[in-house]
Amino acid sequence: MDLIVARDRLDLVKARSDWDGGASVALVPTMGALHAGHRSLIREARARADRVVVSIFVNPLQFGPNEDFSRYPRTFDADLEVCRAEGAAVVFAPSVESMYDPERQVGVSSGAMGEVVEGASRPGHFDGMLTVVLKLFNLVQPDLAVFGQKDAQQLALIRRMVRDLDVPVEIVGAPTVREPDGLALSSRNRYLSAVERGSALALSRALRAGAAETAPSKVLAAARAVLDAAASELALDYVVLVDPATFTPVDESYTGEAVLAVAAKVGNTRLIDNLILTLDPLEDQITDS
Ligand code: PAF
Secondary structure, eight states: OOOEEEOSHHHHHHHHHTSOTTOOEEEEEEOSOOOHHHHHHHHHHHHHOSEEEEEEOOOGGGSOTTSSTTTSOOOHHHHHHHHHHTTOSEEEOOOHHHHSOTTOOOOOOOTGGGSSTHHHHSTTHHHHHHHHHHHHHHHHOOSEEEEETTSHHHHHHHHHHHHHTTOOOEEEEEOOOBOTTSOBOOGGGGGOOHHHHHHHHHHHHHHHHHHTOOSHHHHHHHHHHHHHHTTTTOEEEEEEEEOTTTOOBOOTTOOEEEEEEEEEEETTEEEEEEEEEEEOHHHHHHHHO
16 A cells, blocks of 8 residues: 555545545654654554554644754655555645644643643643644544653643543553663654763663662662763753652652653753653562661
8 A cells, every 4th residue: 555645634534535434543643753763653553553644743832942843853755764664554744834723722731730840841842742632633533543652741641631631542652662772762862973872871871770779769869870970961951750640759658650750951952761660669678678
């Protein structure tokens, strides 16, 4: 089956009308500059649905005024090859003008959960992200959509939106894909020089150090020690240990899954990473005694 490139909502409706009404549809929303992490999302989508739509749209609403919207990597031809090779049926790549009415007024609010952690550093980011994701859901009308765990707070907020607004789309989270040395794949990695790339490894090293502990304070202390040692090579924004569903900090007695999340600037490039850990403060006391 040939890959269809839909440039606006009419193209999309036409592509969908050629499909058998019973075919299940999975959406993989992206901003392009596709890498092996996106490939794994497309594969996950293919395993779960008859047709896969990949959206490629650098969404201006989710970038702050001093962020990298204008220089965000745009590699459309290479992206099409990735989508073709991975068996996507449609690439939906609308223009900004076709996505947003110039008189647009209404958007999605990410609430208090969108103002903490990553949202505290990037005001408005999650409102813009949820607004475009909801629009993509409405346009593509998928049965399910696949998102990477690499953007853990984004994934948690999308799950929250679907619940709060009764959006009939199943949300599937897929694991972060890493380079053999631990660096989490990101479209922004291509901004890094060779030296900066070496410095960026401190993020995944810090997460691994934290994951070796099971009590919240020790997890954070271990992660911070690695980041402190790399302080001359990066500017730490945050390292937090939070509840995966709400992104509020966990307390010392917390038991169960938590997200250890980190953000730092390496040179001019802001990177984020996270790991899901299982906390068990009691196990830590047993180990210590
Ligand atoms: O994760 C991304 O690439 C973007 O935030 C998304 C989900 C495609 C919305 O623009």
